[in-house]
Amino acid sequence: LVQFNGFSQRIPSNIDEDQVPPFVLTHPLKYADGKKVKNIKEWENSRRPEILNLFKDHIYGEYPGASVIDFKVVKEDEVFAGKGKRKQVQIYLGKSKELFLNVLLYLPISKAPVPVFAGLNFCGNHCTTFDSLIFLNDNWIADNHKGVSNNTASDSSRGSQAHRWPYEEIISRGYGVATLYYGELEPDHPEGWKNGVRSLLKEELRIEPDKWAAIGAWAWGLSRVQDYLEIDKDVDAKRTIVQGHSRLGKAALWAASNDTRFAAVISNNSGEGGAALSKRWFGETIEHLNSYFPHWFVQKYNDYSGKAEELPIDQHLLLASIAPRPIYVTSASEDLWADPKGEFLALREAGKVYKLYKIAGLAIKEQPQVEMPVGKKIRYHMRKGKHDIQLYDWIQFLDFADYIFKEK
Numbered sequence: 001l002v003q004f005n006g007f008s009q010r011i012p013s014n015i016d017e018d019q020v021p022p023f024v025l026t027h028p029l030k031y032a033d034g035k036k037v038k039n040i041k042e043w044e045n046s047r048r049p050e051i052l053n054l055f056k057d058h059i060y061g062e063y064p065g066a067s068v069i070d071f072k073v074v075k076e077d078e079v080f081a082g083k084g085k086r087k088q089v090q091i092y093l094g095k096s097k098e099l100f101l102n103v104l105l106y107l108p109i110s111k112a113p114v115p116v117f118a119g120l121n122f123c124g125n126h127c128t129t130f131d132s133l134i135f136l137n138d139n140w141i142a143d144n145h146k147g148v149s150n151n152t153a154s155d156s157s158r159g160s161q162a163h164r165w166p167y168e169e170i171i172s173r174g175y176g177v178a179t180l181y182y183g184e185l186e187p188d189h190p191e192g193w194k195n196g197v198r199s200l201l202k203e204e205l206r207i208e209p210d211k212w213a214a215i216g217a218w219a220w221g222l223s224r225v226q227d228y229l230e231i232d233k234d235v236d237a238k239r240t241i242v243q244g245h246s247r248l249g250k251a252a253l254w255a256a257s258n259d260t261r262f263a264a265v266i267s268n269n270s271g272e273g274g275a276a277l278s279k280r281w282f283g284e285t286i287e288h289l290n291s292y293f294p295h296w297f298v299q300k301y302n303d304y305s306g307k308a309e310e311l312p313i314d315q316h317l318l319l320a321s322i323a324p325r326p327i328y329v330t331s332a333s334e335d336l337w338a339d340p341k342g343e344f345l346a347l348r349e350a351g352k353v354y355k356l357y358k359i360a361g362l363a364i365k366e367q368p369q370v371e372m373p374v375g376k377k378i379r380y381h382m383r384k385g386k387h388d389i390q391l392y393d394w395i396q397f398l399d400f401a402d403y404i405f406k407e408k
């Protein structure tokens with residue numbers, strides 16, 4: 001038994017490669033009844049919807065449609081000595097206009113509209129930079145973040161996760177970046193749904209709160225950011241890359257899976273319930289997720305605590321459901337909790353669907369060495385070090401974006 005991230009040892013976890021029992025994965029190109037998927041049309045019209053429905057029923061719940069009716073750029077400033085601009089935008093979610101999301105958007109100065117990386121952040125837009133002109137988030141924020149007490153942010157939390165958001169680097173490469181605090185969609189605790197979109201938009205979205213879950217609510221918020229990007233003339237919204245780290249990487253994958261307006265996706269260290277295989281017993285398990293984060297997934301997911309083998313799907317199918325859009329999965333060498341090898345194997349398996357589209361999968365069978373990115377439109381790397389998102393990762397994401405958009 002091992003202890004990770006301060007979690008108790010009550011639930012067994014394995015980090016010994018030799019102890020991983022054999023496991024069986026369903027083939028992405030075989031229907032639940034065993035029949036083979038013959039071509040792209042069948043994949044798109046039948047097998048992909050079958051997979052999405054299984055993820056809805058067993059793991060993440062429903063993915064409602066839009067409710068947005070209006071947007072407002074509240075503040076716009078020049079940044080980085082005239083090399084870029086920054087917008088602070090409100091996205092109104094309901095008719096009343098009382099409920100809105102605060103989006104922070106950085107853009108390079110450019111004549112042509114630019115592609116944007118869209119992703120959620122962990123502790124408020126003000127945590128992503130030291131710039132004091134960013135509105136301080138006044139929503140519920142977990143106390144374990146710097147400068148937060150009584151679930152309220154203070155000025156000292158500014159910039160606490162700035163290293164994860166190298167804005168200047170990103171805009172200097174010709175890309176924009178949009179971010180939003182995930183807790184605005186649903187505060188991340190078991191009772192959070194009562195103060196989040198699942199409850200507040202219940203009538204408007206015509207969906208009961210227990211028909212979806214927190215990861216679904218966060219993912220849905222990313223789609224609302226895309227709604228805004230589509231009306232911003234500085235943005236080329238046909239080239240949005242949705243990205244996220246860890247639990248927010250799980251949300252980014254689920255968003256890309258449901259919302260095909262996202263041109264590509266990046267999952268950074270998303271681990272169990274994200275890019276990593278659940279049936280491979282290594283690091284975090286479904287039982288850990290359900291015990292520590294019961295609000296992230298639908299009730300049904302509990303049936304698979306300690307019984308991953310009974311799940312009719314595994315996470316390689318979530319990645320496959322994004323095909324043929326480009327996908328980048330990353331791991332970190334010390335992040336065993338997220339099961340780097342399980343993330344790599346899931347991506348490799350997903351390649352079977354990309355192959356239908358004549359898109360090359362990962363060219364190697366074994367997980368590559370640290371900091372040796374592999375693949376092109378399906379790409380993988382393992383950064384050296386801990387569970388995090390760092391400049392090394394972003395530099396690879398920018399290279400990936402250059403590659404996938406190069407023909408256009």
Ligand code: GCU
Pocket residue numbers: 005245246247248269270271272284337
């Ligand atoms: C915990 C959790 C992971 C999650 C991570 C994070 O470690 O067990 O599933 O990805 O938090 O969001 O940082």
